[in-house]
Amino acid sequence: MSGPNTDYDPVEVAAVSPAEVEAARDAALAAIAAATDLERLKVVRSEHTGDRSPLALANREIGALPPQARKEAGQRIGQARGAVNQAFGARQAELEVEHEARILVEEAVDVTLPTDRDPVGSRHPLTTGAELIADIFVAMGWEVAEGPVIEAEWLNFDALNLGPDHPARTMQDTFWTDPGEDHLVLRTHTSPVQARTMLSRGVTDDAPIYVVCPGRVFRTDEYDATHSPMFHQVEGLAIDKDISMAHLKGTLDHFASQMFGEGITTRFRPSYFPFTEPSAEVDLVCFVCRGVNPEACRTCRGEGWIEWGGCGIVNPRVLQACGIDSSRYSGFAFGMGIDRTLMFRHGLEDLRTLFEGDVRFTTAFGSEL
């Protein structure tokens, strides 16, 4: 900036005319308005506000003016420069917003592109189904008990009132380990877990037994669409004071409604199992047709009911073998096939799909169970 000019020439001074300042200002404003991007604006800025710009040059001349003219010229030029700077700032902000918006537009992608780079895993419906069942019971305060699959004959049969010549032993065609004199079997049901629970815990007034036992069991069935040498069961056992069939019914009704939907209940039919007396078969209201016009129902095949499992009051002989005072405590037990339950719950046509390991089967279940 030049210093005050005391030695001035009025003729020269006339060069800083108001019109010129106005013209320079207008030219600058027009150029700013015409700048369509930040780069152009930068050029405009140096042209109109830079050291060599008309307004900068004019400003430099102020010092050469006579003192009385300085004020007015200073004001005029200052205003012009202020207007230009303001316009520049506004345009700069405007163009920055535009620029950012344009970048976002330019960065757009096709969001419909696939993203299946990583494989999708899944747990098996037999596992998650068993967990679903366990959770229903755990929520009622029951516990989940487990035991070995290769089991002592005594626990799989004798302790459960299936003596050596009990006809029911032929009902359950059993895998025996070799040699047979080892008295070991692949458990034919999860009932030995019930026996183990009673044997290991006993029952007191303060510590009743409420356990479910999900697990893998074996029978010498040929493998086909509806039979498998290996399948899965869940059994339940409650031993307490004054346990009755009503508690069994209440428990199974609750189980049914949790598993198949509100309003799905059970019915009992008399049956026979060595470990229970009285014994019952338990049927489930068909959860598809709910017994309304069952003739057309593919799930229950016209029955309105689905056979679900077996149950009953624990035979006192079982309590006796497991060291529980049957005069003081009574109990109920029930059991159903998990595989079978999944088959009718999901309309599976062939049991073998559960054991083939085709990932298309398993992944289809996702997190439904």
Place this chain on the structure above:
Amino acid sequence: MKAPVSWIRELVELPADVTTEALTDRLTALGLKLEGIQSAGADLQGPLVVGKVLTKDPEPQKNGKVINWCTVDVGDANGTGEPQGIVCGAHNFEPGDLVVVVLPGGVLPGGFEISARKTYGHVSSGMICSVSELGIGEDHDGILVLPADAGRPGDDVFSLLGLDEEIIEFEINPDRAYALSLRGVAREAALGFGVPFLDPAEREVPAVDGAAWQVDVEDTVGCPVFAARLVSGFDPARPTPEVIKQRVEQAGMRSISLAVDITNYVMLELGQPIHGYDADKVVGALGVRRARDGERVTTLDDTDRELSTEDLVITDDSGPIGLAGVMGGATTEMSEATTRILIEAAHWDATSMFRTGKRHRLSSEAGKRNERGVDPLLPGVAADRVVELLVEHGGATAEPGFTLVGTAPQRPTITIETGLPARLSGIDISAMTTVEHLRAIGATVTEHESGAVEVVPPSWRPDVNEPYDLVEEVVRIVGYDQVPSILPRRATGRGLTRTQRLRRRIGRTLAGSGLVEVVSFPFVGEASFDKLGLAADDPLRTTVGLANPLSSEEPSYTTTLLPGLLEAAGRNIGRGATGVALFETGTVAFPSDSGPAPIYGVHTRPSEAELEKLFESLPIQPQHLAVVLAGERTRPGWWGAGADAAWSDALAVVRRLAGELGVTVQVTGAARMPWHPGRCAVISIDGVEIGHAGELHPGVCTSFGLPKRSAAVEIDLDALIAASVDVTPGPVFSTMPLAKEDVALVVDAAVPAALVEAALREGAGELLESVRLFDVYVGEQIEEGRKSLAFALRFRAPDRTLTDAETGAARDAAVAAAAERTGAVQR
């Protein structure tokens, strides 16, 4: 058990308006489960009528066949009353015979619709039927000629032939052996509808004089009651009356001959198995005893059987002539010439019957009933009933004399509190109802003032022996549908166990890592282990064998989950998958040497020591986890290339799991089939091996149809879970500035990176926060046989900013330790 409805109705006064469906519903509610209802003539559609053949003109045809042009009187059934003209190819009938005619509009089994049609130059308006055409038998001998008194022309044949009969098939549970008879089924029907039961076993029998035949029962435990009767003058040529034949067949048995049909008919009616001997072939007295060593008998199925000393046999002077209660013998079998019939009806020990049936793999209608328990009061009655029918239908003469050896075993007296049924069922059942229902099932009930009653169960209920058995009887009559629905209120569980929770978490972690769970069978054989390339003496080949495997190829319970898992992976690849990642958790079994599992009594709980012995006798059965990663692990796509599974993916799965469980695992190299010898890691926890992970041996990949470089894991899940951290100590960390130092160390190619890292860690001292290997370089800039490992060292002090000098010193100490332990040279 199949029961024709008309037969049931003969024995119970059921109201006429009780439909078959109502009957089966009620019986199902009582415990006789409906298997199905069959209708004898279900496949047939009328008009199906009696026709009387008026004329029969044989007409030879050009093709050599002779057909008969007949006119048949079908009464008004054809709407005109005129004789019906019918062409018939069979010849076994004559004018005047009564035959079965299906008229146009009728349908024969197989959907064969009958219409009037032109054939052999006549219009044949219907068809004269044979037994096989009607679908009621296998007799191909020609036209079914009805007895002369069967009916009149035009009569409906459905009722005449029992084709309108409904047959109920029941599934009879082992405790309801009495219902393996019409007597039992009808008794339940009477109970169900509260109507009178007409017991076919209620009949007068002659006085016992032992004169029918001499019978010596040596084994009175095996045979508590033996009844014998004799008839003579039987006419073996007589046909079985239609009603008996139909019922026997409808009940699912074959009609054989009049005498055999009658014994079967009475068995079906009463439930008592009966055997008829040709009396002329029996030599001397009948005996009942256990077989002796080396004895043999040829049974009615023409099988020569070696007898066990536990088998009960019927003998005569020649030795064993039958397998008692299970099947008669060939030497005394009734034939077409038999005129004297010795009738045996005996009560047998059910257990002995069961064992003999099982031993000889013999399942017969008689054996089925005898091994479940028959009413011991029946033998005399049943024998008498057979005599009656042989006289009535076979022209036989009842010989005087009735031999009845032994007496029926006593039924126990059961004391039951009358409140027990209510207490165990949750239904409000009064003492009166209890007593009433116990009497209704045939029990003798004596009431005491104490509130308890003494109950003697009926003779036909060997299954009822204890109070709870009586409860079931009372409750089933009251109705299982009356049981209220009440939730028990006292369960106070502790939730899932830690192990159960962790197992779920492991499953979720693996699924979250893109692995799919499979469930496969645990059966293996030598071929399975061969496929894994296991050495002949590999410990995994020592298995728990099965005595009765489904397949002789897979006779063992598995010791490793890999065979099933690799098969499943191969199956997926075979079905077109480009990559597959599977996991399975399951039990494997290793034999224990603790000897056979004991069998204890069941009247008291075994002692703690006994239980311990029992538990120890079981095979060792850990839960294993196995993983297979085959082919694409990540997919190629618009983002770039995918990656195939590699040995390191297998280890990553293990480390991820270990991390989830807070377990530190050690990894060391090993050579172990079925893994690649140079790419297999042993996984250990605190120096104890828990499994292996790495790339599969190329040969194993080929055997299972897996892509090259497929990787697998198998670890002991129980061991992993057992090592998991129970309570995590709260971590302490510094917020002071971080100091970074990277070092590249050159070591021999054989030096494990983990060893170098451990040395760095130890040498760096307390200021070290972390070490991470971020690059491995082998190439031109390194001499051959060496590799360069680049580590990022991160230092931080708990209380101050580290100076360059401190950091540098720590780094140098770390490098020095690595140099000393592994020969590392800093690049």
